[in-house]
Amino acid sequence: MKNSLLFLFCFFILSHAQGQKDPLDQPAIEYLNQSFSTYNQLQKSIWSQPELGFLEEYSSGLLQEHLQENGFDIEAGLAGMPTAFVATYGSGEPVIGLLAEFDALPGLSQDTVPYRKPLVDGGNGHGCGHNTFGVAASAGAVAIKKWLEENNHSGTIKVFGTPAEEGGGGKVYMVREGLFDDVDIVLDWHPGARNAVNVGTGTAIQMVDYTFHGIAAHAAGNPDKGRSALDGVEAFNYMVNMLREHVPISSRIHYVITDGGDAPNIVPHFAKVSYYIRSPDREILKDLKEWVDQAAEGAALGTQTTVESEIISGFYERLYNKTLAEVVQQNLERVGGVIYNDREKAFAQKMVQQLNRDPDILSDAVEIKPLAEEKPSTGGGSSDVGDVSWVVPTVSFNTATFVPGSPGHSWQNVAAGGTTIGTKALLNTAKVFTLTAIELFTNPELTQAAIDEFEERRGADFEYVPLLGDRLPALDYRLNP
Secondary structure (H helix, E strand, O other), X not given: OHHHHHHHHHHHHHHHHHHXXXXXXXXXXXXXXXXXXXXXXXXXXXXXXXXXXXXXXXXXXXXXXXXXXXXXXXXXXXXXOOOOEEEEEEEOOOEEEEEEOOOOEOOOOOOOOOOOOOOOOOOOEOOOOHHHHHHHHHHHHHHHHHHHHHHOOOEEEEEEXXXXXXXXXXXXXXXXXXXXXXXXXXXXXXXXXXXXXXXXXXXXXXXXXXXXEOEOOEOOOOHHHOEOHHHHHHHHHHHHHHHHHHOOOOOEEEEEEEEOOOOOOEOOOXXXXXXXXXXXXXXXXXXXXXXXXXXXXXXXXXXXXXXEEEEEEEEOOOOOOHHHHHHHHHHHHHHOOOOOOHHHHHHHHHXXXXXXXXXXXXXXXXXXXXXXXXXXXXXXXXXXXXXXXOOOOEEEEEEEOXXXXXXXXXXXXXXXXXXXXXXXXXXXXXXXXXXXXXXXXXXHHXXXXXXXXXXXXXXXXXXXXXXXXXXXXXXXXXXXX
């Protein structure tokens, strides 16, 4: 009798399991499984020609070409940015957007080896993994397009090619221009050193250049006739360093003098300092910015110089969406982590040894971190994804594109991201995008729940006001640091 009951129980479980189709067992995912070489070549092409913000003509062009070849309509040169684009496929609702970044960082040129080896001294490098970022979004979009086409399903998929995330704030101009107004949900990711949904809110930021003007004179012959713009900058920086004691502990203020004069024997008539001012709350950020402005004015008065300021860019903090986070978490777990082959494992082990980290940290590449509770920021980085998240329900996650233990914005990230480790991570990302989009397309209640949560969290009285004002894109900000 017991054996009969056991047989019936096992038969029931087996029959039930067979009736549940594996989400990974479908042509859209199989397309990604069969396209390793395509996306490996695409990401390495972008990696090999790293371009700084607003200058990404080659990288943006490659992504546009790939999407157009796969049936997407392309609108390029949007919101005053030559490298911005929107690629669209399908019709009807919901409209799902995928974010694609492709700008590199200065000074991080690096070969794909686990030790420091610049390819070009002082050259650019993809230290934030954006060579994989835009490619993952494009790969996911093509797979989603194939699902829509195969199932004759209504719905629209859009890829937003967003320039200059590293300080230029390309997404902010696209939000300001209304390019996200008809989008229902935005899916975002970022290359990382682990696999996890992003539950942090990040920090709002304003990037401001302060330029001081003085009077040139011979620094030894007649210094009394001069007024030093550099003195103005230094007095300004000193006052800001004094006020640090009195700002909220989660705030961040950092600067670099970009022009301090021409020669020691000439009183500098011109000097410039670039500031990043951050806070997890953009209302607090506004107060900090006003205080820093007052310090600049005081420094100018005290040194008998003049000062002018220019907001280069500004981003909101992120608005979290738990509904979307739970969906992405489930799909991350379905897809799994990054599995190294022997060559990749040897590379990663050497990198971990070079970083002086515990070898066990490599398990982070394989594991999927459990969904954590929402984490209000206590400081840290900023992203123009923040602005998107306040106008469209948005979710972000990471996949292990870099060797676990690697610091951000590092040559280690350049080295790993340009290998097949980066390609495996971006394909995992594309699968998560695909599975999540399919759920949203086939479950209107889920899409509406995400929208309802979004509207409740941001409040009925919310009005989007960009932190960079009405300025035009700073297309030369990487040319004139």
